[in-house]
Amino acid sequence: MSFKLKTVILITACAFTPVAATLAAGNGEPIQPIPAVRVSNPAAVELGKMLFFDPRLSKSGFISCNSCHNLSMGGSDNLKSSIGHGWQKGPINAPTVLNARFNLAQFWDGRAADLKAQAGGPIANPGEMAYSHELAVNTVKTIPGYRSAFRKAFGSDEVNIDRLTQAIASFEETLVTPDSRFDRWLKGDKKALSSEELAGYMLFKDSGCVACHNGPAVGGNSYQRMGVVEAYKASSPAEGRVAVTGKDADRFNFKVPTLRNVELTYPYFHDGAANTLTEAVDTMGRVQLGRKFSADENARIVAFLKTLTGKQPSFAMPTLPPSADATPRPQPFN
Amino acid sequence: MSFKLKTVILITACAFTPVAATLAAGNGEPIQPIPAVRVSNPAAVELGKMLFFDPRLSKSGFISCNSCHNLSMGGSDNLKSSIGHGWQKGPINAPTVLNARFNLAQFWDGRAADLKAQAGGPIANPGEMAYSHELAVNTVKTIPGYRSAFRKAFGSDEVNIDRLTQAIASFEETLVTPDSRFDRWLKGDKKALSSEELAGYMLFKDSGCVACHNGPAVGGNSYQRMGVVEAYKASSPAEGRVAVTGKDADRFNFKVPTLRNVELTYPYFHDGAANTLTEAVDTMGRVQLGRKFSADENARIVAFLKTLTGKQPSFAMPTLPPSADATPRPQPFN
Secondary structure, three states: HHHHHHHHHHHHHOOOOOOOHHHHHOOOOOOOOOOOOOOOOHHHHHHHHHOOOOOOOOOOOOOHHHHHHHHHOEEEEOOOOOEEHHEEOOOOOOOOOOHHHHHOEEEOOOEEHHHHHHHHHHOOOOOOOOOHHHHHHHHOOOHHHHHHHHHHOOOOOOOOHHHHHHHHHHHHHOOOOOHHHHHHHEEEEEEEEOOOHHHHHHHHHOOOOHOOOOOOOOOOOOOOEEOOOOOOOOOOOEEHHHHOOOOOHOOOOOEEEOOOOOOOOOOOOOOOEEEEEHHHHHHHHHHHOOOOHHHHHHHHHHHHHHOEEEEEEEOEEOOOOOOOOOOOOOOOOO | HHHHHHHHHHHHHOOOOOOOHHHOOOOOOOOOOOOOOOOOOOHHHHHHHHHHHHHHHHHOOOOOOOHHEOOOOOEOOOOOEEEEEEEOOOOOOOOOOOOOOHHHOEOOOOOOOOOOHHHHHHHHOOOOOOOHHHHHEEEEEEOOOHHHHHHHHHOHHHHHHHHHHHHHHHOOOOOOOOOHOOOOOHHOOOOOOOHHHHHHHHHHHOEEEHHHHOOOOOOOOOEEEEEOOOOOOOOOOOEEEEHOOOOHHOOOOEEEOOOOOOOOOOOOOOOEEEEHHHHHHHHHHHHHHHOOOOOOOOHHHHHHHHHHHOOOOOOEEEEEEEEEOOOOOOOOOO
């Protein structure tokens, strides 16, 4: 009784997630397979890949997008909070860039409307890459290899922040992880999941997790309060969505993270406080659903979650075009 | 007269480089093409590639081998000196890992006999990755994906520092850059170089650069004093080979760096003081050869040096096996 009531509250709170509609879609499951990527501008993707790996977009010449969204590590840094310029401690856990295109907005508080808007953030954040858009553009435009890549991608060799962030976003849009075992199950391969994993999925649905973790990304499509039933004592100072809307009701509301590849994206929550999936499932059960999962139930849900690991993006590491004599040199120590 | 005398002094100083023998080899050129790689243990190479990219070999979980020997940037970090744990400023410029297998020893002072011995250095250096061999082994051995990779590479899943560094070295041995335009010229394609580039090579030989920069790596096979004719005022506190031999005569003797891919491995010298090839050629001419190259001569040599950029290693970025619940978590801030 108590549990059902809480589920209803949660569903009601899902302003951005028409759960009923989602449930009705496709084969009736609230989670859909990751759709295939269609690349419309391959030259922009190639350029964006170079920029994503290029630490020259940071003041130090040491930090690239890939430093905190490491594509060898589930698109995350596997740190509680990230390390920025001068070894500054970031205020929040770096979300994965994998399948980020499915998010309703970017950052934990949704302050960037899309991947392009997001890409400009860390470059200019004094606690992250500590550069500026102007300096990043001025650096990139001196590099002949980049100018020709901009020409291929955009028809002229003009470098500006709009094109630069568009190219990074074009690359990031390709970072999807199809063909997880769960997706194969969704598509009809009933042998793709073990009975324990399937039982975990049933429990995931029945206990209400799916109210917020649904859609192709199994999350990413709504903001929710962290700590619905029980208060959550975060180790991060971040207050979530209120920073964007200014509404007190949005305090401690965060974007629901995707659970795709969650096996790879530890530690968990906006404050990175949960080191393991077992801890994360336990905490979520308690603070969001008012439910204490037994060890068996927890293990079952964890087994299901691990079936969400998809095919990781695979591509040759880009060779970055060398700086020219005129290229500004990194300033890591001043 | 003065110049010839200095060349003789340089050649005499080349204790580790039988220049005459080198000159007599092959087609009579003092530089030989990069030989092809033969991989004897592909599973060890794959394991080593994962370890090379894995920041869990550092205390912070943020610094991997690739942080300072970035394979997107000529196997270097393109910084004057590297950034270590806690944003410490390294004492010396990070040498490229590309073609490092051809070096007579590793590090600028040659303190590691080979790549395997080198690989253990940064992991345990408090100013670099700031971990220890024991902690690195204890971390890796908790990761199931690594245990199976060790089994494939070495026949059992035992993880120890000997195997760990051997695997990294096995990967690094594959990091060669064949098929540069200069190598194509060496192999008989006379159209591979422009007349300016060829003139640059002739000047490189005639002016004595080749006394130390010879062999397949165009360097890496001898120790030489930095500042033969003129004293060199280094911005680095490193004193070179004396740290290994204890002999005062070895003070400011450094391993001659490879010039392969030198277009990509700026800034130059053990102290990273030269930002551009033009500066580097000018300084080398003055302090090693007592020669002031004219602007035209300098440009010609630089044009030749850029023909030494070979085919960069190309492979899919590895997907790192996820940590298990028992894996120690990184400690970036304490």
